[in-house]
Amino acid sequence: MEISTPNNVILHKYTLADFRACVIDRLRLDGNFVEPYKLNDFKPAYGLLFEEYIAGYDYFGWGDIDVIFGRVDHFLKDLLGKWEVLSFSEFLPSNHFLLLRNTHRNRSLFQQIENYRTLLQSPDHQAMDDVAFSSVLMSQPNVWFEELHSTPHIHWRTWLDGTFNFPTRWTWNNGQLTNNLDIGYEFLYFHFMVWKGGYRDYYLPSPNWEGLPASALIVDPAATAFTLSPDGLKTKAGDKLRPLLKAGLDASPVYSLRRRLRIKRIGLGL
Structure with a gap:
């Protein structure tokens, strides 16, 4: 099936068998045991495994597929070129979207993880990208770890205004990503893992997409705007872009009476 992509997106066909062979060739590890979740x-x-694909680029990184991006260039234009590592979570690498300057040193940083070969060789998931790699990255010079509030409903992480009240609807409009709570702000990206359903002990309870028909989770690829909510995805008419503050980079909203009333109106509770 032919997939239409923007001009700045390149797709490479790559199978799990290809990945296993690459692990054997470049890391000199037995890659035959690798299953999909172990990829984390x-x-x-x-950076080392896919070195030929990132040649010529200033930065490389990785991300998840349960992410809706906003205006990435708008958010990063003043950050790229200044930092070796860009993480959009304050306490851990934002592995749903993380960037590293494309240097041999950064491509090899994983080798500083204690017992990295043993951890990679284990067939069990070891959370290397979150736990073990976190201390390595944060000990490097010239790294940027800031909370840009991409992943709501985590039970130990407050939202943009310092509360545990979270948006219930997000809107992507011609690249600009907003929600129904943080009026006047746009976001770099939205990690919608909580709405996919399934048990996650670090998420607060929330309505989700379990039980919805597949048709409720599909939008026209040519749509200029759509919304995401616990009810699914819905196409809508696009509007002109508005001048908005950048969430996490510009001043955070004040938890005022007006904001309390908005929270109550959209059904989040006080």
Whole structure:
């Protein structure tokens, strides 16, 4: 099936068998045991494993597929070129979207993880991308770790205004990503893992997409705007872009009476 992509997106066909062979060839590890979820442990090594694909680019990185991006260039134009690592989570690498300057040193940073070969060789998931790689990255010079509030409903992480009230609807409009709570702000990206359903002990309870028909989770690829909510995805008419503050980079909203009333109106509770 032919997939239409923007001009700045290149798709490479790559199978799990290809990945296993690459692990054997470049890391000198037995890659035959690697299953899909184990790929998370290999993320820190992606720069080396996929070296030929990122040649010529200033930065490389990785991300998840349960992400809706906003205006990435608008957010990053003043950050790229200044930092070796860009993480959009304050306490851990934002592995749903993480960037590293494309240097041999950064492509090899994973080798600083203690016992990295043993951890990678284990067939079990070791959370290398989150736990083990975190201390390595944060100990490097010239790294940027800031909370840009991409992943709501985590039970230990407050939202943009310092509360545990979270948006219930997000809107992508011609690239600009907003929600129904943080009026006047746009976001770099939205990680909608909580709405996919399934048990996650670090998420607060929320309505989700379990039980919805597949048709509720599809939008026209040519749509200029759509919304995401616990009810699914819905196409809508696009509007002109508005001048908005950048969430996490510009001043955070004040938890005022007006904001309390908005929270109550959209059904989040006080």
